[in-house]
Amino acid sequence: MLLEVAGLDLRYGATHAVKGVSLTVGEGEIVTVLGANGAGKSSLLKAIAGAEKPTGGTIQFNGRDITGRGASQRVRDGLVLVPEGRQIFVSLSVEENLLMGAYTRSGAEVARDAEEIFDRFPNLEARRHAPASVLSGGEQQMLAVGRALLARPKLMMLDEPSLGLSPIVVDQLFDLIAELNAQGLSILLVEQNTQMALEVASRGYVLELGALRAEGTAEELAADASLVEAYLGNA
Numbered sequence: 001m002l003l004e005v006a007g008l009d010l011r012y013g014a015t016h017a018v019k020g021v022s023l024t025v026g027e028g029e030i031v032t033v034l035g036a037n038g039a040g041k042s043s044l045l046k047a048i049a050g051a052e053k054p055t056g057g058t059i060q061f062n063g064r065d066i067t068g069r070g071a072s073q074r075v076r077d078g079l080v081l082v083p084e085g086r087q088i089f090v091s092l093s094v095e096e097n098l099l100m101g102a103y104t105r106s107g108a109e110v111a112r113d114a115e116e117i118f119d120r121f122p123n124l125e126a127r128r129h130a131p132a133s134v135l136s137g138g139e140q141q142m143l144a145v146g147r148a149l150l151a152r153p154k155l156m157m158l159d160e161p162s163l164g165l166s167p168i169v170v171d172q173l174f175d176l177i178a179e180l181n182a183q184g185l186s187i188l189l190v191e192q193n194t195q196m197a198l199e200v201a202s203r204g205y206v207l208e209l210g211a212l213r214a215e216g217t218a219e220e221l222a223a224d225a226s227l228v229e230a231y232l233g234n235a
């Protein structure tokens with residue numbers, strides 16, 4: 001397994017946000033984590049990325065225990081997070097935002113990779129010197145993905161990338177996720193858009209109040225009407 005999370009626990013003071021969650025992502029897989037607002041999905045991803053310190057459990061990535069490693073070391077290891085809300089710096093240019101993704105790297109390869117990302121996203125290339133505030137929500141999400149790609153990840157974690165985007169843009173985003181996966185990138189996708197997530201993923205986990213409520217193949221989860229009704233809504 002590329003990522004192996006075992007018994008992960010995270011508390012914020014009295015709030016027990018993640019309760020002994022175990023999950024895996026295999027090389028080349030798309031795995032989704034579903035759940036209602038406040039289920040602990042973002043907390044789980046932040047703990048895996050090293051942005052929050054877990055209060056228990058272990059995280060193995062690419063054959064090594066990374067539980068105690070710092071966030072930027074994990075980026076160097078090939079584990080990146082595209083955070084909820086994209087976290088674009090709107091006063092910086094599109095290019096400056098993109099290059100931030102390469103903060104763990106240096107050298108001529110970075111410039112070459114940035115050009116490749118601009119080739120992939122012509123809308124970003126057209127505005128590379130403009131402030132990122134001119135981008136639409138969908139373009140900002142593409143920029144957040146491009147920035148993460150600049151770290152040359154093995155595994156990309158995406159936290160609710162479809163949030164606030166129109167249906168057409170959501171379709172484009174999921175096409176991009178499938179395309180990146182076809183090119184070899186492994187993906188851990190947190191979504192409230194259950195239907196789209198289960199279409200693109202091969203397996204999924206359902207979180208409820210911080211604990212795993214269900215896991216299975218995307219087909220199994222999609223076919224479980226009671227699960228969809230009780231925990232996932234019809235988003």
Ligand code: ATP
Binds near residue numbers: 015017039041043044
């Ligand atoms: P959403 O989709 O709304 O982001 P989520 O499933 O990602 O929900 P989390 O954001 O991980 O859920 O929140 C899980 C629980 O932890 C919630 O009760 C939330 O209020 C709490 N929580 C999240 N971040 C913090 C924090 N920094 N300090 C204290 N409590 C927090």
